[in-house]
Amino acid sequence: MKHATVITREKMSRILDELYTALFTAGANSIALNIKRWDDGFSISIESDYDPAMRNKIEHLSRFLQPEIRNASLEETYWALVGCDRTGEDSELMLVGQMLDSADVFIYEDRVRLALFKKYE
Amino acid sequence: MPLPTPLRTRAKDALFYCPIILALLMIGFAFVVDSPVNIFAGFITILTSPAGLITDSIVVGGMGAAFFNAGCVLLYSTFLLKLVKVPFSGITLACLFLMAGFAMFGKDLWNIQPFILGGWLYSVYKREPFSRYIYTTMFGTSLCPIASEIGNLVDGPAKILVMLVVGVLIGFLLVPVAAFSVRAHQGYNLYNVGFAAGLLGMLFASLCKSFGYEFETQQKWSSGNNVMLGCWLALVFGLLIVAGILIEPNRKKYPHIMRHSGRLIADFVLLDGVGFSFINMGIVGFIGLAFLLIVGGEINGPTIGGIFTMCGFAAFGKHPKNVLPIMLGVLLSSFIMVHDISNPSVILAALFGTALAPIAGQFGWHWGILAGIIHASVVLNVGILHGWMNLYNNGFSAGLICIVLVPLIESIRTNATEERRF
Structure with missing residues (x-):
């Protein structure tokens, strides 16, 4: 369990890297983060402002984080790609969505709240 | 810029039926161009022949047998993915079309089995569902020629045992290597497992050469069709x-x-x-x-x-x-x-x-x-x-x-x- 938690933590840091970059790209100036460790996994709560003119980017983010299907084999093979590219791709956000076990995205007029959960491996 | 389209039920069904229809088209084509007797004989020849690069299955077993083999490999792969309950998406189509394509020049219904067993054993070892490793495992069947080549180092029934052991071992080892190799090329090589398999194959081939074994290249290339x-x-x-x-x-x-x-x-x-x-x-x-x-x-x-x-x-x-x-x-x-x-x-x-x-x-x-x-x-x-x-x-x-x-x-x-x- 200890080793598994370390891997989950590493994946979490990459997920956060990707999400920060996405939010800043959508015009965020202030991002608040809260991470809690539970018996079965980590919960992440992110609250951020964004530029209302870039609402479509937030809607994209929401769609990517809440995919219709989650395919564990995609995560297993490709998770190391998350958070490492400099140019940015929507495919990386899609991979983040595949790595999470649950995600709720609440979009307001100029703020967005993400409630994410990732189980231990 | 459009948002990702939700997968409707009809579209989800299409993802499953697409490879099935392709497999049936391949098997149907086999019986159109060749007789059942020839197809069966050619199919056995394909199963028992070496498969190193470049081995055209049409040369080895005939047109009908090559398409029959490819159709069978595709059907088997599709139902294996269904069996382990993997959700079908783009990577599924990539994997299945690749399996069908390579069954036209190297893979067959027999020589891919040890690698799939090796991937399954890895999932058992990691206490994870096989579905997590299924794609890497199926892509990893690319090293099937090396198992039969090393099997050829011994004679008699032990040949099959050696082939199985080598195939299972490579299938087992390839999963973590592939997960690591993606970092090296940063996702710019779509055939990630091909890169991992090349690295692993390089190790095995070097070991074999160190014991005096020389690999032979094949150049079976059909024409006129x-x-x-x-x-x-x-x-x-x-x-x-x-x-x-x-x-x-x-x-x-x-x-x-x-x-x-x-x-x-x-x-x-x-x-x-x-x-x-x-x-x-x-x-x-x-x-x-x-x-x-x-x-x-x-x-x-x-x-x-x-x-x-x-x-x-x-x-x-x-x-x-x-x-x-x-x-x-x-x-x-x-x-x-x-x-x-x-x-x-x-x-x-x-x-x-x-x-x-x-x-x-x-x-x-x-x-x-x-x-x-x-x-x-x-x-x-x-x-x-x-x-x-x-x-x-x-x-x-x-x-x-x-x-x-x-x-x-x-x-x-x-x-x-x-x-x-x-």
Whole structure:
């Protein structure tokens, strides 16, 4: 369990890297983060402002984080790609969505709240 | 920019029935061109023959047996994915079309089994569902020739046992190697497992050579079937486009799929929907077929493998805008270098070299052409490292090129401030 938690933590840091970059790209100036460790996994709560003119980017983010299907084999093979590219791709956000076990995205007029959960491996 | 299309039930069904229909088309075609007796005899010959690069199954077992074998491998792979309850998406189509394609020149229903068993044992060892490793395992069957080659080192019934042990061992080891190797090329090589398999194959081949064993290359390359096989391929790609048009109501937005660089993981089914993915697969398949016919190449087992792999990966990263520069690069290399485009290995380099499509998609067509030119040279010289035992030799070459070329391109370009593409 200890080793598994370390891997989950590493994946979490990459997920956060990707999400920060996405939010800043959508015009965020202030991002608040809260991470809690539970018996079965980590919960992440992110609250951020964004530029209302870039609402479509937030809607994209929401769609990517809440995919219709989650395919564990995609995560297993490709998770190391998350958070490492400099140019940015929507495919990386899609991979983040595949790595999470649950995600709720609440979009307001100029703020967005993400409630994410990732189980231990 | 369109949002990802939700997967409707009809579209989900299409993802499952697409490979089934293709398998039935292959098996049906086998019985049209050959008699059941010949197909059965040829099928047995394919199962018992060595499969190193380049072994055209049409030469080994005949046209009917080759298509029958490919259809069986595709059916088996499809139902295996269904059995382990993997959700079907773009990577599924890429994997299944690749399995069908390589069953035309190397893979068969028998020699892939030890590798699948090895991947399953790895999942048992990690206490995880096999579905987590199923794609790497199935892609990893590319090293099937090495198991039979090492099996040939001993005589008698022990041969099968040695082959099984080697296959299981490689299948077991390949999963973690593939998960690591993706970091090396940063997702710019679509055939990641081909790169991992090349590295692992290099180790095994080196060990074998150290014990005095020499690997023999094969050059079984059929010819003279362009009209018949070309019509059959055109039918398959045409059906894909028609299916895509029927599924996707906004088909005029197809060009939007080309906004993706193709860098891993660009699962077009999840990003843009099933309909656009099918249309893209059909178009990329036609591009592969047209290229082959224009350069005067032969449509046979290996080239069908190349075209099918292009077509399958058109649901997982490839589209016309990022594959054409690579193919053009390989073609240009034949004018300025000593190798000729009529060389089977160069033709395969043009088709399989599209593993480097994300370079063209991310950095521009001119870098894609350069990658294609370099690939044509590298791929002809790296096969010896794994004794020509890795069927995804082009994936191995593409991985090596990415390790060198991507950091160079990134250092030359100042793109760190570019806006993200989501």
